[in-house]
Amino acid sequence: MIPCVCVLLLAYAALHDVVGRTIPNGVPASLAALGCLRAALAHTIAPSLWIATMIFLAATLAWRKGLLGGGDVKLLAAISLVVTPHEVPVLLISISMVGGMLAILYVFAGKVLPQPQPVRPRHLVRRAIRAELWRVHRRGPLPYAVAIALGTMTQIVGH
Incomplete structure (x- = not known):
């Protein structure tokens, strides 16, 4: 049950990041709660929280440098x-491997995909595609939640 809910939350985070380059706070909060429940059931809560704290601190340093x-x-x-x-x-x-593939995809996409049309489409999906084309061609930030989600899903589904 927990893995299925985690996969759905990760998919939502990835989609939200692609469309708006944001991740709703409820997603990491829900994943953390599910992770704590899993760790408590496995009697690994202390090491799990310590590792999560270290990852948070390291990722915060990357954020301060503008990398995340x-x-x-x-x-x-x-x-x-x-x-x-x-x-x-x-x-x-x-996650790093998927992130590298995502970066390569974006570099390649910038060379082969057409420039976005100046007219703003009415349909939400077409507007999202147009916005992503604009980001690709201007070398905007990657939606790294996609890499996090896919890397994590491979780990979760692999078990």
Whole structure:
């Protein structure tokens, strides 16, 4: 049950990040609560909280340098609670690999995708696609919640 809810929350965070480059605070809060429940049931709450705190501090430093968004910082710390402490290194590697692929995709997309049309479409999905094309062509920030979500999903679904 917990993994399914986590996957849905991660999908929502990724979609929200693509459309608006924000992650609602309720998503990391819900993931953290589910992660704490999982850790309590597995009797690993102390090491899980310690690891999540260290990840939060490291990610905060990345945020201060402009490398991550604030929502990404909270999401990274929260998802570190969703997996067991010994799975966190693999989780971080998985997220990094997906993030690298996402960056390559965005660089490639900027070279092959057309410029966005000046007319703003009425349909929400078309407006979101237009906004993303605009970000790609102007080398805007990546929606890193996508990398966090996909990297975490591979870890969760793999078990």
